[in-house]
Every structure is written in structure tokens, then in C-alpha cells.
Amino acid sequence: xxxxxxxxxxxxxxxxxxxxxxxxxxxxxxxxxxxxxxxxxxxxxxxxxxxxxxxxxxxxxxxxxxxxxxxxxxxxxxxxxxxxxxxxxxxxxxxxxxxxxxxxxxxxxxxxxxxxxxxxxxxxxxxxxxxxxxxxxxxxxxxxxxxxxxxxxxxxxxxxxxxxxxxxxxxxxxxxxxxxxxxxxxxx
Amino acid sequence: xxxxxxxxxxxxxxxxxxxxxxxxxxxxxxxxxxxxxxxxxxxxxxxxxxxxxxxxxxxxxxxxxxxxxxxxxxxxxxxxxxxxxxxxxxxxxxxxxxxxxxxxxxxxxxxxxxxxxxxxxxxxxxxxxxx
Numbered sequence: 001x002x003x004x005x006x007x008x009x010x011x012x013x014x015x016x017x018x019x020x021x022x023x024x025x026x027x028x029x030x031x032x033x034x035x036x037x038x039x040x041x042x043x044x045x046x047x048x049x050x051x052x053x054x055x056x057x058x059x060x061x062x063x064x065x066x067x068x069x070x071x072x073x074x075x076x077x078x079x080x081x082x083x084x085x086x087x088x089x090x091x092x093x094x095x096x097x098x099x100x101x102x103x104x105x106x107x108x109x110x111x112x113x114x115x116x117x118x119x120x121x122x123x124x125x126x127x128x129x130x131x132x133x134x135x136x137x138x139x140x141x142x143x144x145x146x147x148x149x150x151x152x153x154x155x156x157x158x159x160x161x162x163x164x165x166x167x168x169x170x171x172x173x174x175x176x177x178x179x180x181x182x183x184x185x186x187x188x
Numbered sequence: 189x190x191x192x193x194x195x196x197x198x199x200x201x202x203x204x205x206x207x208x209x210x211x212x213x214x215x216x217x218x219x220x221x222x223x224x225x226x227x228x229x230x231x232x233x234x235x236x237x238x239x240x241x242x243x244x245x246x247x248x249x250x251x252x253x254x255x256x257x258x259x260x261x262x263x264x265x266x267x268x269x270x271x272x273x274x275x276x277x278x279x280x281x282x283x284x285x286x287x288x289x290x291x292x293x294x295x296x297x298x299x300x301x302x303x304x305x306x307x308x309x310x311x312x313x314x315x316x317x318x319x
Contacts, residue, residue, distance in 0.1 A: 024317065031316040034292050035284035040242045040255070044292045048315035062315055 005033040007042045011073040011098055012066075019079055021072065023062040023086025030064075045070050050086065051115060061113025062086030071098035078102040078168055080140060084132055087113060102167065106139055108132065147173055161188065224269030229303040230254065230277065232263040236290065236310055239283040243268075246276040246296060253277065274298035281308050289316040 003026070004013040012030065014021060027048045033039045050062040063086060066072070071091045074081045079102070087109045088096045097105045151173065152165045162176040162185060175188035230243060230253070237260030245251040254265045258281075268277075281293045290310045297304040 024315075025319075027316045028289075028319040031284040031289045031292075031313060032319055035240055035282035035289075037240070040240050040280055040282055041252075044294070048313070051315050 003029040003033075005030075005039070005045070006073075007038060010069040011071055012045070014072065014074045014081070016075045016077075019074070020082045020084065021088075022084060023064050023088060025085075026072070026088070027062065027064050043068065046090070050113075054114065059115040061110065061115050063113075064088050064090075066090035066096050068092075072096055073098040074100045074103045074105065076101040076103060078166055078171065079104075080136075080143060081105045082108065082136060084108045086115075104143065106136065108135070144173070222271065224271055225273050226270050226301050227267045228270055228299055228301055229264055229266040230268050230279075230297070230299060231265075231303065231305045232258070232279065232281070233305060233307045234261070234310075235263055235281060235308045236260065236283050236286075238285055239281050239290075239308075239310065242280040244278050245271065246278040247272075249278065268299060270299050270301075274300040277304065279306055279308070281310060283310060284316070287318055289313045289318070 002015040002018055004015055005011075006013055012026070012033075027046065030046045030048075034042075034045055039045075044067055046067055047065045048062060049065075050060045052060045054060060066088070067090060069092045072083070072088065074097075077100075081103055083097070083105060088107060089109075090096050091098075097107065147166060148164055151167065152169050154163045154165070155161070155178075156163070159182070160178055162178060163172055164174045164176075165171060166173045176185040177188050178185050232241060235241065235258040237258060239258040241254070241256060241258055241263070242252065243254045243265070245253065251271075253268050256263075275298070277297055277299050279293075279295050279297065281295075283290045289312075291313045293308065293310055295306060295308070297306040
């Protein structure tokens with residue numbers, strides 16, 4: 001996990017190619033940054049709560065609250081980012097995610113999140129890993145469906161192909177072949 | 189020519205103004221607002237070894253008075269310039285480099301001529317883990 005803390009801009013930069021942020025990793029990195037030689041010159045970045053034991057291998061989920069104007073900022077690009085493993089709250093106007101061109105952020109939050117210790121020592125948020133994966137896949141599919149319905153599409157000069165472009169208008173998302181009678185399209 | 193520094197009354201106590209007598213004339217030396225009123229020591233007690241500390245004037249955080257890494261136990265920082273009497277100081281103590289991380293601590297104390305003693309009660313961070 002790679003984070004770069006920009007104290008001047010109050011941004012926690014998620015560096016390329018990381019597209020998923022776990023609350024535990026985030027608070028670990030924040031505490032390291034706060035205690036650094038540069039970080040101590042600035043106020044506290046975040047508060048964290050949770051992990052109180054509820055029973056064997058079960059604990060309250062983590063909540064990371066970004067203080068003041070601090071926000072999480074993903075590297076710009078055309079992808080879907082994910083924040084999981086706990087709640088991320090706070091930031092200016094209660095918006096913990098800073099705008100990044102082309103990035104859609106899936107913020108998985110819960111009012112009753114729990115941490116379940118697994119055999120591998122991993123931790124999960126309100127959802128199991130399988131549920132999170134399924135949700136993530138569903139979001140990807142929904143996002144692609146939106147693009148297919150609304151994005152720029154270009155018919156070739158010979159009217160034999162249709163090309164649908166991604167949100168940036170230049171990346172090819174999908175291509176279709178058009179039948180000779182112009183009534184059917186099939187994925188190329 | 190011999191010179192003699194004099195101070196008297198309230199001005200002498202506050203060190204706001206001093207007069208320099210040089211031969212037959214007087215030369216007035218006025219204390220600037222940024223000049224220290226006095227120098228005193230700040231003692232931080234019970235600081236975990238390896239903690240990073242930072243001390244500044246609370247009303248002007250750009251006036252950093254001391255910073256460093258704690259050797260453990262008590263830290264006595266002498267010769268801290270005070271521009272107010274008493275002067276409220278902000279103390280930050282952070283420690284995240286060991287196997288156990290601690291919550292960032294911010295506390296305050298009034299620095300007077302006799303100094304200030306600040307007890308640092310660092311609280312273990314039960315959420316953050318070793319990176």
C-alpha cells in the first residue's frame with residue numbers, strides 16, 4: 001500500500017497503481033505520517049475508532065474520521081477505486097474523497113460494521129470479502145452499461161462497424177459489426 | 189567614555205525599557221514586542237523513548253520553541269524565550285515507530301518565569317497497527 005501525504009494541500013495521495021484502500025492500512029499510514037519529522041509540524045490528520053471486542057474473533061469495525069480539510073485523493077485515471085474494510089468519514093463538508101479526474105470511488109460504509117478475524121489474519125468490513133467482491137463486480141458492470149448507453153459511438157465510413165468510446169472519448173470501450181442489411185449488430 | 193545601564197520601576201521589572209547613560213547624554217533602548225521577556229525551561233515528563241515532540245507558542249504556532257526526539261523519561265529544555273507572561277505553549281507528542289502506536293497527543297501549559305512542567309500521558313492507539 002502506497003500513500004503520500006501532502007501536508008500543504010491536506011491530501012492523502014493514493015499512488016499509482018493502487019485502486020483499493022483498506023481502512024486499516026489507511027490509519028496505519030496516517031499515524032506514521034503524523035509522527036514524521038514533517039508531520040509533527042501540522043495538526044492531527046485523523047481520528048480512528050473501533051476494534052472493540054464483541055466476542056471471539058469479532059470486533060467493532062473501524063471508522064477513520066478525517067479531520068479539518070483532509071481528504072483522500074486517488075491518482076487520476078479512468079478506473080473505479082474502492083474504499084473498504086471500515087468507514088471513512090469526515091473531510092470538508094463531510095466529503096472524505098477529493099475529486100480526481102476520471103475516477104469513480106466506491107465508498108463502502110456501514111452503521112454497524114464489524115471486523116471478523118479470519119484464519120489468515122485478514123479483516124473485513126460490514127460485508128464479507130465475497131459480498132464485497134460481488135458488489136464491486138456489480139458496480140463495474142453497471143458502470144459499463146451506463147457507458148454503453150450514453151457514451152460517444154461512431155459509425156465507420158463504410159457503415160460496417162460501430163465503435164463505442166469510454167468516458168474520455170478516445171479509449172475504445174467496445175466495437176460492433178453491423179450486418180449487411182443494417183438490422184443487426186454483433187460484438188466484433 | 190564610560191556607559192552604565194539603568195532600569196527602574198515598572199519598566200525595569202518588565203524589561204520594557206532601559207536607559208543607557210553614556211557620559212553626559214542618555215540613550216533610550218526600547219524593547220521590541222518580539223524580544224523575549226525572559227527565558228525559562230520547559231519540562232516534559234513521562235515521554236516514551238523515541239517519541240517526537242514539538243513545542244510552539246499557542247497563539248502563534250509559527251513561533252516554534254523546541255522540537256526533537258525524546259530519549260525517554262523526562263526532557264528538560266532550558267532557555268525557552270517567552271514573549272508573554274505567562275505564555276501559553278502548545279505541545280505535540282507523537283510516537284508511531286515502535287511495535288505499538290500511540291494516539292497523537294496535543295496538550296498545553298503556561299510558561300512562567302519559574303518554567304513549566306507538563307506531564308505527557310500518551311494513550312495507546314488500539315486501532316492503528318504496525319505498517
